Amino acid sequence: MPEGHTLHRLARDQTARFAGAPVTVTSPQGRFAEQAALVDGRVLDAVTAHGKHLFATFGDRVVHVHLGLFGKYGGGTGNPPPPRGALRMRWVGSDAWTDLRGPTACEVLTPSEVEVVVARLGPDPLARRPDGTAAYVRIGRSRAPIAALLMDQAVLSGVGNVYRAELLFRHQVPPFLPGRDLGPLRWTAMWADLVTLMRAGLRSGRIVTTRPEDRDRSGGRVRQQDAHYVYRRTDLPCRVCGTPVAMQLLAARKLYWCPVCQSG
DNA sequence: GCAAAATGTCAAG
């Protein structure tokens, strides 16, 4: 499920498997059928990601996908199985296929429409040359809680509920601290850390934010229950100080934090 | 068999 690293990974994989050859594009469910016909059989140039958005370029037509909370890709090699369930979009290439279900957005855009979408997004920590300056311009003059700003895709793009909670913990930042009280030095450190964390997520395909010394076992593959400091650990003891992890809804999303380590 | 939850976003009030 999708924070920015997932989308960049999908972009890379789809490019490797489908680019440079014609792709059969269909919509067994029907909701995307008319638009699928606009690119069906065309050669895929490449798939790129910006934040949580995916763009697949077929000449002068671009398939734009946003997974939202529930969207998912699956796929494999060889011949695809018969479609089942609500299958929004299917690609079939020379030796690979992929299925898209449940996305918030799946549409065909022109390159200029793509520019409009991208222009609304803040800087992406997974960009080739990441630069968090523009994000701080907005954070530094906002009264909104830093926990809300980190999730605002117009401020920076790609961070979701997991990276948000974990980044704040790693920097001992109180989640309700107004953005303008964060300070540029603290932001610089957080951005650099975010770039490192998300690049690791892109490489491994999972979000691991705990430092080896804060895990029960430090050798071998990190167990899933050891991967996070606070995300989905309500009432469990903080890995650093033992205080029960707190949870509260913020803008209808669950926010997790340690009330002691992140007291400011 | 059904309710709830899940790494998200937008628009109405």
Next chain:
DNA sequence: TTGACCTTTTGCA
């Protein structure tokens, strides 16, 4: 601030 929307999986009866 709330509800609507997209779909599958998990957990409980």
